Amino acid sequence: MAKRDYLGSFELIVMLALMRLRGDAYGVPISREIEERIGREVALASVYATLERLESKGLVSAELGEPTPERGGRAKRYFHVTAKGLREVRQTRQALIKLWNRVPQLEGGAA
């Protein structure tokens, strides 16, 4: 059986947030999107660390924007999901759905 890496839970969350945002995805909107969806504060540094890991795997690509004064002259770093990244998310989703079905502890309502 071929060895393959599935996305970790936070990696998957970041990838999904990135896909929801489409074009306007840099650190601030990504972390806000995650906070709004999962309902807890996330550290921007953790989001960046995850994005950089995904970038090194070729699942996202990054480009630098122009520096702006409200950011103290620092540039935004925009991220995009690559075709490989999209494929990886689909495969992880399929694997999770297969695992999710027929779990006795989760069937029949309240745990």
Add this chain to the structure above:
Amino acid sequence: MRSVRPPSGATWLLHKFGRNEALSGDLLEEYSLGRSDAWYWRQVLVAIVVGFGKEVRTHKLLALRAIAVGWAANYIILHVVWVPWWRFLHRILLEHGVSPVVWWRHYYLYPSWLICCIWSAACGWIVGRSHREHRAAMVLVYLLTVQLWLLPELLRLTVDVLENQRFLPYFLTCFVEFIFATVGILLGGLWDGAREQATPSNKSLFFRRVKKTSLS
């Protein structure tokens, strides 16, 4: 949008330990949109821990080298400066009927601790100087090993002093040594860092140039 003036201590730490321009900009942008000082501090501390962990994971051999360099410098300075100084001081103090164990009762002995601070700063400086590309992370790695070395003794003396006040002199000596070593290593290790980080790094200049070329 309020005026952008986040806590200066946190910004200083981020500038020293977190070399991520985009992250610094994001934190500033979020702060200007109404995030609290506590939020900013939390984010900076997490950024330092995450950045430090990443640097050490990706440069394991360099981290080992930093530890070896730091401890070698420590060993040399200990035997060339600190031990002879303490022996000399003990001899002089005992000749004058002063117990070196209760040094803090004699204010004129306080400056002698400066040697401890300078010794630690020298070790930190050597580690920082020999690992300029990853200065902050390597200095922190070395500092952590020094703290790990001193901590068991400090904890043991803390327990002892809670049981018996007789151990207070030993506890105070160890405590001062711990603080001075930490401050000294950080000061010495990050000494040149301010000058190096004041100008944009070659990497960020490269990215800006690439971006400008692709836009034109």
